[in-house]
Amino acid sequence: MSTAQLKTRAPDTGPGTRPAAARVPRPARPGREAAQWLALRLIALAVLLAAWQAAVAAELWPRVLVPSPGDVGHAFAVGMTDGYSGHLLTEHLAVSLRRIGIGTGYAALVGVPLGLVIGAVRPVAVVLEPAVTFLRTLPPLAYLSLLVIWFGIDESPKIWLLVVAALPPIAAATAAAVRDVPGDLVEAARALGSGPATLLLAVRLPAALPEILTGVRIAVGVAYTSVVAAETVNGVPGIGGMIRDAQRYNQTAVVIAGILAIGVSGIVLDALLKAVERAAVPWRGRA
Secondary structure (H helix, E strand, C coil), rough: CHHHHHHCCCCCCCCCCCCCCHHHCCCCCCHHHHHHHHHHHHHHHHHHHHHHHHHCCCCCCCCCCCCCCCHHHHHHHHHHCCECCCCCCCHHHHHHHHHHHHHHHHHHHHHHHHHHHHHHHHHHHHHHHHHHHHHHHHHHHHEEEEEEHHHHCCCHHHHHHHHHHHHHHHHHHHHHHHHHHHHHHHHHHHCCCCHHHHHHHHHHHHHHHHHHHHHHHHHHHHHHHHHHHCCCEEECCCCCHHHHHHHHHHCHHHHHHHHHHHHHHHHHHHHHHHHHHHHHHHCCCCC
């Protein structure tokens, strides 16, 4: 056989070899895949900023209504160094996050036991579940004025508003999770002599914990979307109060900087809650 024939000869496909077409490609490494997703997000962000700058350069809207990305960056830098309304941007954000933490904490202290009882005791569900649904459908501004009348314009109405906003998602998620606990698990515990309290605390609660934590995450998001409304009344310091004051003087760049601060901190907060959820319920999503 000549040298040319050896070069053009098809590869051996005998029992000991695998055809090239049948070879399974190696899966992408997790680190490489994460880098690819990060690059895609950065490209999307760059495209968005370029479109924003192009719209400003074309003067589609007045500069006072739509500032450039550079104007917003300058407003953000000023907020970090000199501050607005007498406080730094970080101080405004820290106060708002503290209010969210307190409001969501109180909501969890009440909402989780309430959801457990609603999910486990049918007569209680008949009485209280419509009230939870009623509160869940109300926008925060609907009862903010009432809270101001009851508690004044200091810190109390803000905390109460966040509590009322965050409680229904936690109670509803807990009740639904308790109802979804497998019946075989409950019957097995009863066969072993578990009473109602033991069933609720040692069987239903651990089984429902993943969905309860999801409800807490949702409640934090609801509280975050409500904090601007809560801080429209005497909300300085606070990111919502800062945005309100900037809106009064048509400081659009400051308003956008505050919105971006809320969004970025919300992403970080949600990532932290996901990490807590993974640590608390590592069995979630596994058989």
